[in-house]
Amino acid sequence: MTLFTDTFLIALIAGMAASGVPLLLAGLGEQLSEKAGVLNVGIEGMMLGGAYLGFYIAWATESVGLGFVGGVAGGILVAALMALFCVRMGLNQIVIGIALTLGAEGATALLHHVQFSRLYPRLPDVATWRIPVLADIPIVGPALFDREPVVYLAVALVPFLVYVYRRTHLGLALQAAGDKPAALDSAGQNVLIIRSFAVLGCGALVGLGGAFMSIVGAGVFVPFMSHGNGFIGIVLAMLARGRPLWVLLGAALFGACLSAATALQVAGVDIPTDVVQMLPFLAVMAVLLIAGRNAKLPAALGAAYVRGER
């Protein structure tokens, strides 16, 4: 078949990495938050916060590194609201999450409009790190091993989080906060602090993902640019349950679907782009049908913890 040319494959795989990284970070963040029992529907908003602040700082300081720091800060900023309302005050997590998403959409669009009006300034391309030897592999090499440093960082987070969940007390505490918060409390640890930490950590990861979209992926900030990526992150976390490696696999799958649209155009296949753009969402439904049936979520997910209430 002529479809699978080198150009097509490189475009597909490179695109998979580009669209998979925000999904990976969103999924890992949501997983962290859900592990501790906070169903974070606001990650779409955190992603936008990261995308906007990351882009703005990268543009203002002309430093990609500071831009990513700004992205993390933007995600944490939105997450702090979530921690305040849902963990501290115990309000409904779904309502607050939706409010944060809608609020962040409006706020970032407004800020962008005030600062840039109708201009969409572009950032220069981000320098890549070429990994010797691996980058010389045909097709896969240039697509995966000649990338921006933040891509490697995102992938390196996977084993790091596996370590945290399996090998540290923090991992145990996170799981206890999600499964039986009262047990954690009676063991003398503060459930609200553990949960706040998880939500802020989620914000940091998701914000980084948002910054990746605006700084590396697009090079511009466009209002509403997160475009459902945060919600796919929620699906990834739900499918992967507690396992970061599964988030990586899921992100690769959905990333490939997202990049197929571009890759198919590169290959000159004549399919309406609208149909191709539906691919990732069809994939979500298909994977949910196949693998989502036995997805077991933390017992206390979505429930605010109030001491003494049983």
Added chain:
Amino acid sequence: MLDAHPSSPSTTPSTEAPPIVTFEGVTKRYPGIIANDSIDMEFRAGEVHVLLGENGAGKSTLVSMLSGLQQPDDGRILIDGVEKPISSPAEALDIGISTVFQHSMLVPSLTLVENATLGRKWWQRPDRSGTAKAMQDAAKRIGVTLDPMAVTGDLSLGERQQAEITRALMRGARFLILDEATAMLTPNDAARLGELMRRLAAEGMAVVFITHKLNEAVAYGDRISVLRLGKKVGGLSPEDLKSLDAQEATNQVVRLMFGTRDTTASADQKPDMSTVDRGAKPSLEVLALYADAARVPLSNLEFKVWPGEILGIAGIDGNGQKQLAAALAGQAPISDGRIVLDGAYIDRLSIGQRRAKGLRYVTDDRLGEGTVGGFPMSINLLLKEIGRMPYWRGGLEQPEAIRENARQKVKDFDIRTPSIDTPVGKLSGGNIQKVLLARELSGSARVVIFEKPTYGLDLANISATQMRIRETAQNGAAVILISTELDELLSLSHRIAVMDQGGIAGIVENTEDARHKIGELMSGVEK
């Protein structure tokens, strides 16, 4: 199970030991009620201090203040003679106060070892093998065997409690609170926990044991305090307990708990064996019943129940009793075998059709599958007849008919409720049970399945419920009584079947040596 008073509970000179925790005039108010009203109490090392009281007497509130979950509104708490608030669970742990709650406080998805290391500094790595060893050692010290690497969710409730007590010991607890710890245990596990309490007290630990059950209080306690409506109404000192025999002590406690009313001593009653005519046609026949339930598959169950007979189902909790009830009621599919009700096969019928034929199921999950907590009591009484005449006509509610039915049931079943419109979830456990009984026993009940009908009830409601069960049989219905309380089964049933791992280990007539035979069947001696 506890007829014999165990050898002198107070081996240590407990009155001389200084109190670890002292309550002075401790008061806790909630909106509308005073949960604890000016409580004075001392908890001493080397003593098992039993807190007795009916549902809502204020025991749980007292415990939550001891464990740091709640703060008193008034009064003082002294620790080792010095005034000091117990401001949080962490603070309580620092003082050496550990609590084992009725519902396990272990994270089900973690192993015992991981549960034991919860609460350490977050940056440290859990030392699994070291903790496992420490856990084994602590367990051995108190005569408990456990597997530290087992996932908590796979263990029985009794095992989880032993693990929790072991964990408390590892943390250096010197003050152990057992909050209704025996409520959900099998008789054997409860007795084992009682022995464990005695050993802990002998080691110098202060044990606070909260229970409904008088026999346990008298058997394991050094000191008994009785709470009623938030007040401490009296108690028995170690000297009292030593000088009185078990029966006298029980009577004295009953007087404190209920005023002058005496215990009905239901365990001494025996069912009237002559009322059952085994020559007649059985009401219910179960023939070679199999079911593929996920946890405990049922295999080859075979028994008959005659009109007017009470068939007890004994066995350690979780050996298929629940599955049997669900299969009979039609809530779970069966894979093979037949169920015959009054000569007609019912195993293909739906839940509603079986109910219409007179099969009733009083579940033990009263607020879960039994009632809808937010619905008014009057609707809950008709939950299984929604849409039917005369309470609904053409899909429209007939409020007057519904209210009339509720008023009648309230009178007949002595349901204590502020009004018939009160949401059922706001009633006490005993009254929720009465609502269930009123619903299931009305109409023409032919076969009634009671599942742990007295679990979690206080004494007055237990005897009311047991009377209702007797009455049901006397009215000619066949009764299947599932219970983990051996005394209850022996006092009510004509025959008792013992379930073991989804099968019936044997069925014995309720004669003098029934207790012994059932014990053998339960422990698997006789196969």
